[in-house]
């Protein structure tokens with residue numbers, strides 16, 4: 001995916017200023033930056049939850065900057081996987097049912113996916129019986145169930161201890177390295193950055209590469 005000259009403002013304040021970003025298939029990048037610097041806004045644009053005011057967003061070589069709501073909804077469902085700080089599981093559905101609820105692609109075996117993420121013994125459990133790390137791994141599995149080519153994570157380890165956070169980060173980077181997906185992770189946790197291929201910082205609305 002590629003952003004070209006993307007700018008965005010809220011209430012006359014420029015939050016993103018001429019952002020250029022290219023994330024290749026197979027690449028996992030981290031985005032860091034102070035609170036309020038525009039990280040989430042950037043991720044919402046990448047996730048087709050927000051239209052960039054200016055500039056171009058190319059997803060799988062296609063210009064998706066100005067699609068209508070229905071086209072954006074379909075792309076979100078099929079091409080983008082989201083992971084947030086909290087798992088946001090539905091309390092009355094089992095682990096397997098959380099995935100089946102949004103599964104579009106019947107060729108993906110949800111059980112196999114959960115097994116890959118170390119959750120094979122939790123298929124029929126409700127969220128309240130899971131640990132924090134397990135809940136977040138269910139959220140990762142749910143993000144993968146429609147085989148999206150772009151995975152977006154906003155502070156996915158912020159509510160986890162180090163070991164569980166590390167495991168989630170490694171699962172996300174494996175999606176890039178083993179499955180050829182593009183993975184973008186916003187994180188405050190410097191201890192997780194080594195898992196990513198590149199690290200970029202947002203400061204005053206601009207994006208700077210700090211490590212590659």
Ligand SMILES: Nc1ncnc2c1ncn2[C@@H]1O[C@H](COP(=O)(O)OP(=O)(O)O)[C@@H](O)[C@H]1O
Pocket residue numbers: 010011015033034035036037038039040041042
């Ligand atoms: N929906 C919105 N309406 C108005 N201002 C917003 C909105 N969303 C974010 N902002 C502002 O944009 C700036 C960047 O926010 P955000 O992207 O959430 O930053 P970060 O995720 O880096 O903390 C902040 O000043 C925030 O107050």
Ligand SMILES: [Mg+2]
Pocket residue numbers: 039040041
């Ligand atoms: Mg944020």
